[in-house]
Amino acid sequence: MLMKHDRRVAQAECLRELQELDFVLLELNLYMDTHPYDKQALEQFNCLSKTRRKLVRRYEKCFGPLYNFGLSKNRIPDGWSKGPWPWEI
Amino acid sequence: MWIYEKKLQYPVRVSQCNPRLAKYLIEQYGGADGELAAALRYLNQRYTLPDKVKGLLTDIGTEELAHLEMIATMVYKLTKDATPQQLEEAGLGAHYANHDKALFYHNAAGVPWTATYIQAKGDPIADLYEDIAAEEKARATYQWLIDMSDDPDLNDSLKFLREREVVHSQRFREAVEILKDCQGKKKYF
Numbered sequence: 373m374l375m376k377h378d379r380r381v382a383q384a385e386c387l388r389e390l391q392e393l394d395f396v397l398l399e400l401n402l403y404m405d406t407h408p409y410d411k412q413a414l415e416q417f418n419c420l421s422k423t424r425r426k427l428v429r430r431y432e433k434c435f436g437p438l439y440n441f442g443l444s445k446n447r448i449p450d451g452w453s454k455g456p457w458p459w460e461i
Numbered sequence: 462m463w464i465y466e467k468k469l470q471y472p473v474r475v476s477q478c479n480p481r482l483a484k485y486l487i488e489q490y491g492g493a494d495g496e497l498a499a500a501l502r503y504l505n506q507r508y509t510l511p512d513k514v515k516g517l518l519t520d521i522g523t524e525e526l527a528h529l530e531m532i533a534t535m536v537y538k539l540t541k542d543a544t545p546q547q548l549e550e551a552g553l554g555a556h557y558a559n560h561d562k563a564l565f566y567h568n569a570a571g572v573p574w575t576a577t578y579i580q581a582k583g584d585p586i587a588d589l590y591e592d593i594a595a596e597e598k599a600r601a602t603y604q605w606l607i608d609m610s611d612d613p614d615l616n617d618s619l620k621f622l623r624e625r626e627v628v629h630s631q632r633f634r635e636a637v638e639i640l641k642d643c644q645g646k647k648k649y650f
Contacts, residue, residue, distance in 0.1 A: 387468055394470070398524065402628065405517035406635040438467050458469045459534035 383435050384461060390431060393424055463523070470527040471621045473534040474614040480551035482610055483539035484569060489606070489622075490532045491566030491574040494598035500525035502579040502595065506588045513643065514585070514636045518592075521629050528622055533564055535615060585640050593633045600626035 400417040404410060428438055437444035437452045446452050489495045503522035507515050540548065540562055548557045555571055566574035582588050603623035607616050 384472065388472060390468065391471055399628070402517065402520055402632050405520055406632055406639060440465050443464055452467075458467060458530065459473075459537050461469075
């Protein structure tokens with residue numbers, strides 16, 4: 373039971389890292405929607421996008437697939453259809 | 462095409478079971494200025510808007526779906542341990558009679574969501590001004606909800622959502638300026 377609790381805490385922490393990175397990426401994305409020729413924003417976006425791919429790989433290795441429909445590899449056990457779902461964390 | 466990401470946009474924690482707060486939060490789920498209305502409004506308007514703003518409407522509309530999921534998570538967590546008696550005392554008796562603890566797209570007063578809350582005029586300026594107004598109304602709603610809530614964990618998430626409304630409003634205002642500039646360059650339109 374304690375192990376399950378620790379796992380949840382670790383998952384929430386890793387998610388938090390991803391959420392922080394995604395906040396920057398989303399902000400840059402919306403900014404570039406109205407400023408499509410800002411090269412500095414573009415460089416920052418593409419660089420962070422690369423960082424994100426690494427972080428997603430790390431998250432998925434520990435906690436299972438983050439995406440459906442083939443964007444993530446599935447696995448047994450702890451595959452896509454296994455919880456906890458986002459509203460249960 | 463949309464892909465589901467198995468995570469929330471921002472963490473949602475609640476300090477304790479509080480069905481009364483959930484009843485009010487439903488305003489941002491199925492209310493006139495709520496997240497469902499926002500997502501459906503932008504994702505429907507985008508098809509016929511000028512190329513320069515199609516991306517913005519697509520991206521903000523998609524982000525609204527993530528906000529909808531955050532509100533759903535708040536309501537779920539605030540009500541999951543409540544007894545039918547507690548729900549009744551919180552004013553959710555009519556909701557419980559019809560939906561048990563399932564979520565439903567209605568506002569804080571129980572009025573079901575309707576497409577008449579949103580518009581698509583085919584006129585870019587008319588549509589974008591509606592979008593700016595929608596963001597400001599949603600921001601105000603988040604403020605009233607924060608004013609009523611005494612849950613510090615919940616307020617953290619509500620403040621995040623309030624700030625997103627500000628950012629969206631600013632981006633839509635920029636979109637209006639971009640379109641005005643384009644119109645100024647044309648000989649006729």
